Amino acid sequence: MQYSSIMPLFLFDTLTRRKREFKPLHDKEVRLYSCGLTVYNFGHIGNFSHYIFVDFLKRYLKFEGYKVMHVRNITDVGHLVDDADEGEDKMLRASRLEKKDPWEIAKFYTEAFSHDCETLGLEKPDQEPKATDHIQGMIDMIATLIEKGIAYKAKDGVYFDISKFPQYGELSGNKVADLEAGARVEVNTNKKNPVDFALWKTDQPEHIMQWDSPWGRGYPGWHIECSAMSKEYLGEQLDIHTGGEDNIFPHHECEIAQSEGVSGKKFVNFWMHKRYLLVEGEKMSKSKGNFYTLSDLHLKWLEQGFSGDMKEAAQIFKFLVLSAHYRSQLDFGFKALTDAYKAWEKIDVAIHRAGDAVPNDTIKGIREEFEKYELHFYQALGDDLNTPNALAAMFDYVRELNAALDGDGISLVEQEHAETFFNEFQGLFGVDINLYTLTPDLMDMVMQREEARKVKDFALSDKLRQELLEKGVEVKDKKTGVEWRRTLILSSKF
Numbered sequence: 092m093q094y095s096s097i098m099p100l101f102l103f104d105t106l107t108r109r110k111r112e113f114k115p116l117h118d119k120e121v122r123l124y125s126c127g128l129t130v131y132n133f134g135h136i137g138n139f140s141h142y143i144f145v146d147f148l149k150r151y152l153k154f155e156g157y158k159v160m161h162v163r164n165i166t167d168v169g170h171l172v173d174d175a176d177e178g179e180d181k182m183l184r185a186s187r188l189e190k191k192d193p194w195e196i197a198k199f200y201t202e203a204f205s206h207d208c209e210t211l212g213l214e215k216p217d218q219e220p221k222a223t224d225h226i227q228g229m230i231d232m233i234a235t236l237i238e239k240g241i242a243y244k245a246k247d248g249v250y251f252d253i254s255k256f257p258q259y260g261e262l263s264g265n266k267v268a269d270l271e272a273g274a275r276v277e278v279n280t281n282k283k284n285p286v287d288f289a290l291w292k293t294d295q296p297e298h299i300m301q302w303d304s305p306w307g308r309g310y311p312g313w314h315i316e317c318s319a320m321s322k323e324y325l326g327e328q329l330d331i332h333t334g335g336e337d338n339i340f341p342h343h344e345c346e347i348a349q350s351e352g353v354s355g356k357k358f359v360n361f362w363m364h365k366r367y368l369l370v371e372g373e374k375m376s377k378s379k380g381n382f383y384t385l386s387d388l389h390l391k392w393l394e395q396g397f398s399g400d401m402k403e404a405a406q407i408f409k410f411l412v413l414s415a416h417y418r419s420q421l422d423f424g425f426k427a428l429t430d431a432y433k434a435w436e437k438i439d440v441a442i443h444r445a446g447d448a449v450p451n452d453t454i455k456g457i458r459e460e461f462e463k464y465e466l467h468f469y470q471a472l473g474d475d476l477n478t479p480n481a482l483a484a485m486f487d488y489v490r491e492l493n494a495a496l497d498g499d500g501i502s503l504v505e506q507e508h509a510e511t512f513f514n515e516f517q518g519l520f521g522v523d524i525n526l527y528t529l530t531p532d533l534m535d536m537v538m539q540r541e542e543a544r545k546v547k548d549f550a551l552s553d554k555l556r557q558e559l560l561e562k563g564v565e566v567k568d569k570k571t572g573v574e575w576r577r578t579l580i581l582s583s584k585f
């Protein structure tokens with residue numbers, strides 16, 4: 092922990108388009124909001140890459156001594172297919188296809204999402220509000236916007252009047268005139284301006300989820316959900332709001348318009364967006380069939396020689412995501428996953444080597460290189476969470492540590508220092524895989540092989556070693572006894 096208190100933190104803000112020093116609005120307390128999943132399907136790896144980034148951000152802020160209040164909503168109503176105001180509602184479409192009512196759809200996929208987050212080892216948000224539990228908060232905000240003359244009632248609902256909010260477009264860099272030109276193709280004549288967006292939709296009897304409102308029975312627009320839930324749990328001003336890059340427009344642009352329209356205050360101090368993933372060089376899409384859920388990822392990887400379980404596959408995916416900077420584009424593929432595993436394995440082996448070492452009493456203090464690389468690690472994280480640079484410093488550290496262990500060994504202080512540093516690293520990256528634990532049946536095989544070796548039955552001992560290897564366990568005979576460790580990559584394809 093020695094560097095954390097002196098490390099300034101710079102974060103890139105999408106709105107001002109630059110890195111600024113992060114200071115919370117209230118003391119050491121950070122109010123953080125993340126757009127959650129629309130629960131009409133399983134989360135895919137693109138969604139999870141955003142939540143992995145947020146998890147890291149949270150862990151880092153806590154490590155720096157901040158108290159974090161994190162809210163991540165669940166969108167269980169009103170999210171239209173094209174993210175604008177047209178098209179079929181995603182929840183309704185799923186409900187039609189799966190022949191279940193939308194409440195059942197939402198419940199099922201909300202549970203699946205929680206389970207996936209647990210598999211990834213993501214810390215739970217402090218609040219996980221559902222949109223359908225906050226309809227009144229949305230209605231109140233819409234009423235305020237109408238009162239202030241920023242929103243208006245039309246024939247088929249209530250719309251936000253963007254001509255009353257000149258900052259509209261600042262976050263995404265869109266110009267209202269350009270948006271108008273684009274929107275004219277499908278003009279909804281109920282709107283004053285084609286770019287105005289829906290706050291409340293009425294007159295859609297086929298919509299199953301409906302609520303009473305002062306403007307008639309209907310349902311909320313997607314954007315107002317986040318404005319209402321962030322206000323309810325975090326107040327009118329947030330320190331950090333996160334989302335995927337594809338949320339910038341229109342979703343976050345609309346959130347700013349609504350929230351600032353109501354409060355008259357700056358809504359968010361830092362907007363942070365996770366760059367979207369590519370899958371083998373291409374954008375993810377249903378039609379290309381490269382839309383991976385966590386279980387797709389695990390199954391496909393098993394086919395290619397991975398031997399770990401679902402949780403282990405998810406953990407490696409998490410490490411892969413963190414090995415790229417959150418604002419750079421990560422190209423996901425099984426080769427990349429395998430490389431991430433091998434990189435992580437290198438660190439894990441070093442952790443165990445350092446832990447098992449017998450300190451050398453003749454060496455005093457800490458070598459300069461160890462401290463230098465540790466400092467580089469934290470400096471990189473303070474620079475807009477530059478995880479790839481931090482990992483480069485970690486690998487320098489591991490290389491230096493291995494060289495010392497191969498040579499004269501390490502001092503007691505160096506060993507203790509390594510333990511603290513590795514603990515902090517694991518606390519931040521949160522990769523939870525233990526390659527040094529075996530199931531009882533595998534442990535039995537290791538013991539049988541050891542027995543065979545003792546009685547010099549080398550044929551049996553070699554046979555068991557090969558069998559263990561095929562099950563993902565590497566056994567090495569050392570002067571000090573037998574050493575074993577699981578390895579999750581069985582295939583030589585990579």
Ligand SMILES: [Zn+2]
Nearest residue numbers: 126127317342
């Ligand atoms: Zn949102």
